[in-house]
Amino acid sequence: MVFAADYKATCYWQDDVSALPEASHTLPQHVDVLIVGSGYTGLSAARETALAGRSTLVIDSGTLAGGCSSRNGGQVAFSFKPDHPSLSAQYGRAVADGIYREGLAANAALAALATKEGLQFDWRPVGGFLGAHTPRHFKQLVAAFARQVPEFAEPHEVITRDRLAEAVDSPLYHGGVIVTSDASVHPARLAAALYERAVSVGATVVGHCRALSLNRIAGGFEVLTSRGVIRAAKVLLATNGYTDGLSRWHQRRVMPVGSYIVATELLDPALVQRLIPSGRNVCDTRRVVVYVRPSPDGRRILFGGRASAGETEVTRCVPVMHAMMCEMFPALANVGISRAWMGFVGFTFDQMAHLGEQDGLYHCLGYCGQGVPLATFYGRHIGRRIVDARVPPSALEELPFSTRPYYHGRPWFLPLAVQAYRTLDRLGI
Numbered sequence: 001m002v003f004a005a006d007y008k009a010t011c012y013w014q015d016d017v018s019a020l021p022e023a024s025h026t027l028p029q030h031v032d033v034l035i036v037g038s039g040y041t042g043l044s045a046a047r048e049t050a051l052a053g054r055s056t057l058v059i060d061s062g063t064l065a066g067g068c069s070s071r072n073g074g075q076v077a078f079s080f081k082p083d084h085p086s087l088s089a090q091y092g093r094a095v096a097d098g099i100y101r102e103g104l105a106a107n108a109a110l111a112a113l114a115t116k117e118g119l120q121f122d123w124r125p126v127g128g129f130l131g132a133h134t135p136r137h138f139k140q141l142v143a144a145f146a147r148q149v150p151e152f153a154e155p156h157e158v159i160t161r162d163r164l165a166e167a168v169d170s171p172l173y174h175g176g177v178i179v180t181s182d183a184s185v186h187p188a189r190l191a192a193a194l195y196e197r198a199v200s201v202g203a204t205v206v207g208h209c210r211a212l213s214l215n216r217i218a219g220g221f222e223v224l225t226s227r228g229v230i231r232a233a234k235v236l237l238a239t240n241g242y243t244d245g246l247s248r249w250h251q252r253r254v255m256p257v258g259s260y261i262v263a264t265e266l267l268d269p270a271l272v273q274r275l276i277p278s279g280r281n282v283c284d285t286r287r288v289v290v291y292v293r294p295s296p297d298g299r300r301i302l303f304g305g306r307a308s309a310g311e312t313e314v315t316r317c318v319p320v321m322h323a324m325m326c327e328m329f330p331a332l333a334n335v336g337i338s339r340a341w342m343g344f345v346g347f348t349f350d351q352m353a354h355l356g357e358q359d360g361l362y363h364c365l366g367y368c369g370q371g372v373p374l375a376t377f378y379g380r381h382i383g384r385r386i387v388d389a390r391v392p393p394s395a396l397e398e399l400p401f402s403t404r405p406y407y408h409g410r411p412w413f414l415p416l417a418v419q420a421y422r423t424l425d426r427l428g429i
């Protein structure tokens, strides 16, 4: 059985109808700060600019946080893909240290929103399991964790194959590592909480309003939107994997890559607990990434990944995702899929997030699939920079934000790359 009787091609998080409020409909014509994009980045930045007394408007072409921020996997892990030695070799030790410190601070800041400020978004410090897909990957994984720079080392426990059932009940892995500092959230509730925080200090958030063009005028920008013209002294692009031709320069630097998630039908909580003890997040060492977790109520498995080489319609990807899920958990062979959805992750060519400014036009994007902590953290940071030039720049601002020849916003090379990665994964390389 692949499809459950109640199957819908909608996002599971949106079943929680209280999770996302309606954005406002009244559009101001002049503001100090216009933020394009109402995800974690835009909402976090908006709170800072509004707190500093700047009139702040956030617009989104769709519903509130309708991009990645209401539809992701809700997994929180340490957030930079390049390891510390690679960053050190490329940009110097001080920059690498600065970036890694910010990565740790991002996760701590997200935890603090839940634990110190009491925001309700199902924050759970459950830890994460990184499964080794081959015996060779297991050795490499353990060696990589052993080599971590002590100041930035992630607290972890090595799980050998004979102990695998403690971490995940799957025949797929040859052991792995539990990272105890990882956590999970309810992504749409996080977006709703950030929205409340932004509007509570005076920011206005307007949905269904697409920015169509951006022109520099004396003292700022004139932005033509689908609902009229707005003048703003400063503009922030918080558009991540949905970055469009509004700014061609930015569009050439962010690659939208579809990521797909399915949610099972309701399961016996004891089965979910046996498959993924402690409700941890699960990822593995394959190049074509999968990310898996229980739903916050412990009644479903949420299985995310990439179903096909090119982008596809969500219902078409369900049989493949179901087969991938059953390969990981054969016990789910007779369990149907109840929800399926997708979104566009914003990747960059150096696999690093980027933020910066060019004469009043700010950007903060490209989290490469790690935006739950990073977008929340860097959104706040860029908001502070917008209102106060004395705020020290992020270490990420040291990195050049580059594009590649022949790339104009459509990653035509992606199907080839995914096919090649899949072949390497199959060969266990």
Ligand SMILES: Cc1cc2nc3c(=O)[nH]c(=O)nc-3n(C[C@H](O)[C@H](O)[C@H](O)COP(=O)(O)OP(=O)(O)OC[C@H]3O[C@@H](n4cnc5c(N)ncnc54)[C@H](O)[C@@H]3O)c2cc1C
Binding pocket: 036, 037, 038, 039, 040, 041, 042, 059, 060, 061, 062, 065, 066, 067, 068, 069, 070, 071, 072, 073, 074, 075, 076, 077, 209, 210, 211, 212, 238, 239, 240, 241, 242, 243, 244, 246, 259, 260, 261, 291, 304, 342, 343, 344, 345, 346, 364, 365, 367, 368, 369, 370, 371, 372, 373, 374, 375
């Ligand atoms: C399926 C999926 C699973 C993921 N899982 C995880 C995970 O487990 N952990 C993790 O850390 N990260 C995950 N991510 C990534 C994470 O969700 C993002 O990095 C993060 O939400 C980015 O937030 P953002 O505010 O920068 O962008 P978004 O939330 O994508 O918001 C950008 C917004 O800009 C708007 N926009 C774009 N152009 C315009 C325009 N011209 N005018 C008006 N509005 C515009 C869009 O409508 C969109 O709402 C996942 C992403 C996806 C898609």
